[in-house]
Amino acid sequence: MLSTDEEDNSPLIHRAEVRNSLSFVRDWAGCIVATFLIIMGITCIIVISVYKAKVKDEYGIVLDAGSTHTNMFVYKWTVNDVVKGTAVVKEIGECVVKDKDNEVAGISSYVSNPDEAGQSLQSCITSTAEKLIPSYLRNRSPIYLGATAGMRLLKEMDAAAASKILASVRKSLKSSPFMFKDDYARIISGEEEGLSSWITVNYLNGAFNNSQENSVRGSSQIIPLTVGALDMGGASTQITFTSPKAAQPSSKLKLYGTEYQLYTHSYLCYGKKEAEDRFYAQLVKESHSSTKVDNPCGPKGYRQNITLTSLWASPCVKGNTSNRITVTLVGTGNHTLCSKEVSKLFNFTSCGGNSSCSFDGVYQPTIDGKEFFAFSGYNTVIKDLNLTSNASLDQLQAATKNICEKSWDEEVLMPELYDLINTYKPEYLYVNGPHGPDTYWGSCNFFACLYDESPVKGIVLTNDRWCDNGCKCHHGGTFTCIDQ
Secondary structure (H helix, E strand, O other), X not given: OXXXXXXHHHHXXXXXXXXXXXXXHHHHHHHHHHHHHHHHHHHHHHHHHHHHHHOOEEEEEEEEEOOOOEEEEEEEEEHHHEEOOXXXXXXXXXXXXXXXXXXXXXXXXXXXXXXXXXXXXXXXXXXXXXXHOOHHHHHHOEEXXXXXXXXXXXXXXXXXXXXXXXXXXXXXXXXOOOEOOHHHEEEOOHHHHHHHHXXXXXXXXXXXXXXXXXXXXXXXXXXXXXXXXXXXXXXXXXXXXXOOOOOXXXXXXXXXXXXXXXXXXXXXXXXXXXXXXXXXXXXXXXXXXXXXXXXXXXXXXXXXXXXXXXXXXXXXXXXXXXXXXXXXXXXXXXXXXXXXXXXXXXXXHHHOOOOOEOOOOOEOOOOOOOOEEEEEHXXXXXXXXXXXXXXXXXXXXXXXXXXXXXXXXXXXXXXXXXXXXXXXXXXXXXXXXXXXXXXXXXXXXXXXXXXXOOOOOOOOEEOOOOOOOOOOOOOOOOOOHHXX
């Protein structure tokens, strides 16, 4: 029989043994779980490492910062797709850069708010580049920005403003998850722009895959079959082609094991926008002090108000001789006079009859029947003229002459009105007093169609401002002139 003390101590010893046993089991269970987790972690690391080792994809991002807009392109290639030192790339994504107001603009337009230039790039980086490039490859995928003629012009006008915009762009790109160094974002020369365009058009045309070669007569040099490149932007235009002659200026490129000798030149101020501004400035200067200026290249009757302060702001426009603030350009639709006025933008006499000269005294070797591809601004014009990409020069001239012979309402206004009626079927149509008689605007014909044939002929109402020769404020479904 146990003593009282033994009876009291026995349960305590038993409980302690139980606790020790449970603790021992928990320790073993913990060790097993920890070991399992370590093994799984090591396995995962090995699997990921092996996976990454097998993945041979490479990526790169290029931001083409033009004078009127910036496009971002994402490219992909594999280490096995490098042929004689040059990669065979594939474009996998594109994004048009827009500002905070969802508008398209070139980075050179951010003079008053340079910080916004860099901020505008973030949306495309996030929405396109980060979605297309795996996270573990981003820090080894370079991102480049090449600014073209818009920034070249700004640098001439205001070097400090151009530097601030570039600083903003570099700060933004540096904060991205992609590989970036300051010299990855810069203003490229016109020659670099021309060479890049030539590479692009020949790459897409399959020229670098063509094993055929063409021997140039009288030359020991072998030139692969490539096309010349004509690239028109907003502020400059470039011409680039291979030339076997000792061309100056010339550049040599080695692509896919083949060396190319190229002639390239960039004509600053001959881009679509700047050339148009130079043309308008020329008309204003020739009009002396008139506030209304005839524009022979505009459709008959088309009126366009021009603010002269913005026109004279470009370094491409020289010789401000007017104190006028605004002028109105009035289209006269004269094809012959239009051609004469446009030709004044070029100095053809400076070549002195030299066949190795284009215009403005610029050296250019003969093209020897080479085929050229024209794109960018050229393509925009072709589309606006409703022509196909293989249109001939004769077709281009005929289309421009046809537009010049038509009035603004025939070419633009009335087609847009008919399209509006058929597409949106409005119940009320309002205009605010076009300049000119109803016969010019074709108002009578339009109303005949509107009330007799259109899909809204039984319900549509119009206001009373469809001419300014007596019918204004007197004819229409509603009278609104009381508010003038």
